[in-house]
Amino acid sequence: MTRHTPRYLTPAHPTGARRLRRWIAGTITLAMLSGCTAFGGSGPSTGAVKRAYKEGYAAADIQVMDLDSNVIQRVRAATQSQRFAQVFGSTPPTATVIGSGDILDVAVWEAPPAVLFGATSVDPRLAANPMVAQSAAIPQQMVSEEGTISVPFVGQLAVRGRTPQQVERLIIAGLAGRAHAPQAVVRVVQNDSRAVTILGEVAASRRMPLTGRGERLLDALAAAGGTRQPVGKMTVQLARGGRTAIMPLETIIAEPAQNVTLAPGDVVTALFQPFSFIALGAVAQNAEVPFEGGGLSLAQALGRIGGLRDDRASVHGVFIFRLEDPAALAPEVAATARRTADGRIPVIYRLDMSNGTALFAAQDFQIRNRDVLYVSNAPLVDFQKFLNTVSNAAFSIIGIGNALN
Incomplete structure (x- = not known):
């Protein structure tokens, strides 16, 4: 038996056309209402970001802070504490100390009449003269892994950790009673145990031995031929004993206190524009933006x-997402905040651009490497998207109705 659709439900019948249009309109409206909170966007809203302190990231609570003078001063103070002079201190120059791998030149002299070294003079004519002091021809030698060298008529001498002057006295003491008024001169020909490594964007990477003069950071860069890039775009990283700090090269040049004295084993790395931040949201350009080692303020960023997009951005929603050093936060906040695996605290800094002092704060606040700068949409932007969707749907309904009539 064939089932027939009643004529009044078909589009050809006036009543059926009206019912069909109402059904289509209701279906579209229901779809719009069910999806009105799912309009496209470039990220969370201002309110969602401000509520982030109730949520978590990497098992750590997120701190949301307004950028005011107190916050900016704490961040600046924390940055100052990471400078070379504060991290590594002032290391006074020290005397040359012998270590394993160093090459020493040892010369031993004996006053006439020579007893031990009477026939070891380089010039036979001097050896024939009993009134001329004679010297022993001792080849240059490398300090062994055990820290010793060998001296004729003295034997093995422990020289590691001693100065050349101390080794001279040891040799003279060892020759006492054997040689006639012995004298010794010890010279470090190659000092590999007291050296620093210079690499990166320099003319020639190298290892530079340290002397008792007390070489400084800029001395090392000069010894490597200088940087290959402009000074204003260079940063210098100094690693020593498990600690690492990085500073702009132009700051080191401008502030002599940051031109610290180097220590054996230091690694100096010259870096060219290693910093960048990520811009997202209602800004003119979403991108990863590199910046110079000299630093960048929020206003410059x-x-x-x-800048902000006039048609989309919320003036109340300029945010900087950062994994912050605990020293940059108030003590009561840092004491209770949970931290990431590397000991930092997730922080969101908020700048309210509707405030008249916001541009001054933006000039004082410094962007850091790997910061995320996010600008949220204005609430009316989402409402405008809703109106556009409703408008497009309404015209679609009218078009369908006209086609059915």
Whole structure:
């Protein structure tokens, strides 16, 4: 038996056309209402970001802070504490100390009449003269892994950790009673145990031995032929004993206190524009933006990405996402905040651009490497998207109705 659709439900019948249009309109409206909170966007809203302190990231609570003078001063103080002079201190120059791998030149002299070294003079004519002091021809030798060298008529001498002057006295004491008024001169020909490594964007990477003069950071860069890039775009990283700090090269040049004295084993790395931040949201350009080692303020960062979009951005929603050093936060906050695996605290800094002092704060606040700069959409932008969707759907319904009539 064939089932027939009642004529009044078909589009050809006036009543069926009206019902069909109402059904289509209701279906589209229901779809719009069910999806009105799912309009496209470039990220969370201002309210969602401000509520982030109730959520978690990497098992650590997120701190949301407004950028004011107190916050900026704490961040600046924490940055100052990471400078070379504060991290490594002032190391006074020290005397040359012999270590394993160093090459020594040892000369031993004996006053006339020579007893031990009477026939070892280089010049036979001097050896024939009993009134001329004679010297022993001792080849240069490398300090062994055990820290010793060998001296004729003295034997093995422990020289590691001693100065050349101390080794001279040991040799003279060992020759006492054997040689006639012995004298010794010890010279470090190659000092590999007291050296620093210079690499990166320099003319020639090398190892530079340290002397008792007390070479400084800029001495090492000069010894490597200088940097290959402009000074204003260079940063210098100094690693010593498990600690690492990085500073702009132009700051080291401008502030003599940051030109610290080097220590054996230091690694100096010259870096060219190693920093970048990521810009997202309602800005003119979403991108990863590199910046110079000399630093970048928040105001400069906004300028480099073309500023906020007038048609989308919320003036209340400029945020900087950062994994912050605990020293940059108030003690009561740092004491209770949970931290990431590397000991940092997730922080969101908020700048309210509707405030008249916001641009001053933006000039004082410094962007750091790997910061995320995010600008949220204005609430009316989402409402405008809703109106556009409703408008497009309404015209679609009218078009369907006209086609059915």
